Amino acid sequence: MILVVGGTGRLGSRLTGELVGRGASVRVMARGESQPFPGKTIDGVELVRGSLASGTDCGRAVAGCSQVVFAASGFGLKRGGSPRSVDRDGALRLIDAASRAGVQHVVMMSMPGAAPDAPLDFLRMKYAAEEALKASGMAWSVIRMGANLEQFLDSMSQPLHTRGRVLVFGSGRAPVTFTSTPDAAAAVLLALAGPSLHGRTVEWGSETHSFNTLAEAILAHAGKGSIQRIPVAALRVMAAVARPISPFMARMARAALWMESGEASFNPAVERAAFPEIPVIGLRESLDQIRST
Template sequence: MILVAGGTGRLGSQVVRLLANAGIPVRLMARGRSAPFPAGVDGVGVDDGVKRVRGDLTSRPDCEGAVAGCAAVVFTASGFGLRRAGNPRSVDRDGAIWLMEAAARAGVGHFVLLSMHGAAADAPLVFLRMKHAAEEALMSSGMEWTVIRIGPLLEQFAEVVGEPLAATGKARVFGSGQAPITFTGTSDAAALVVESLTNPALRNRTVEWGSVSATLDHLAQALIHLHGSGTIQHIPTVGLHLMAVAAAPLSPFMSRMARAALWMENGAAAFDPAPARVEFPAIPVIGLAQILAAG
């Protein structure tokens, strides 16, 4: 049995689907306020071989119940994209550590942590510092471990950039739009997660996993092409500084996005994905247009 924490999220749901399609027993753990489970067998899910459980990552009994009988745990939950009921401190650090501790006590053999490129103790973003704290805890947990550091999720940024297109005809770009960014597609990240569960070459190591390098302007242009028309509206860095502060009380997510955009503006989100892609060639490289079209 594989536990996927955050299994109803953008990335976690892809991992669950791949595991279920491969006939691997999978248990999905989601927070109580997540999207409702589909109605079906046992009143909690559809008849797809997936066991669905509600759980609070800050609850010791919930974590212990979730990991019971599992051979491996995959942590895809994140507080970055939450608009309420959670944040990077409570989810990416504290929630991850609570689940790790429960997994170690239960004798789980392998824990896979989805982290982020740039994670470091002195990183300028709270999100990255919390990811680093979780990485450090995992490496000292006594379990076999895999840390997969991804780039900014392409689909998440495509949603933010492209959301205004239908209403205003303008794609929203934070900053100059010229900084190089190594994005990771959700299906691409999910494929490496599944690979890590069976490939010994991915045990007890950190892998940086990217899908495509592009600027936010390139992303906006691709979205405009798919939409059929539109122009780009840039939010200058001075506006991002204001948004980071002003949006925090009402929309913590947009505040985090503004801070992330300021971090990316100097090229900090760019890295070379080639070494890992060469090492794991069975996972095909998918281009920007393909990822957006599939989304």
């Protein structure tokens, strides 16, 4: 049995479908609040509604599982969670439960830049979870995926449908290494399939683009619209004053400023060369898939 934590999210849903297609027995754990919880049983998938804030729920979720994928995140939660409560505390609670239950292998989703002194709370919490997993005694794989390509294409495109504009935070000129959801899922499947990624931290990216490039591609695909920018100065103000009112918006602003610095860019060539069997799903393919759904 393979447990996918955060299995109703973008990556978790993709991964669950791939695993079922390969004949694996899959259990999904999710709160069912930020993303809809399936209303009916899916063939080959056991659904467990639970919270990472509960040790009991974590224990119930990992029972009988040989492998666990931690794909949950509190970064995008507008209520009911945060990077601290989900990406660190929730991960540590699940790691402890998995170790007690005899789980053999845990795959942890993280992000390039995770470090104890990283400028973003999210990256510091991811680093703490990585270190706890490495010290757990279980076999482990850490996959640091770049900014999710489809998530940004979706969020940037939303104002296009209502106001005819594509939203760009900051100058839009800084390079960002994005990872598509199919690429991230393929990396996780590789980690689950055998020992090639056991005991390894890999930084997985698909393509590097600026946000201006993404915006122009969205507009060309839509055949209409214009770009609306939120200036860097406005992002600094938002990061400073929004936290008491909307921690989510403050996190978004701080993340945008971090990306503006160019720190969200990395070179995935070494990992790509090591695992050439994983295809690159980039900007053009992701836009085509979004348009067809």
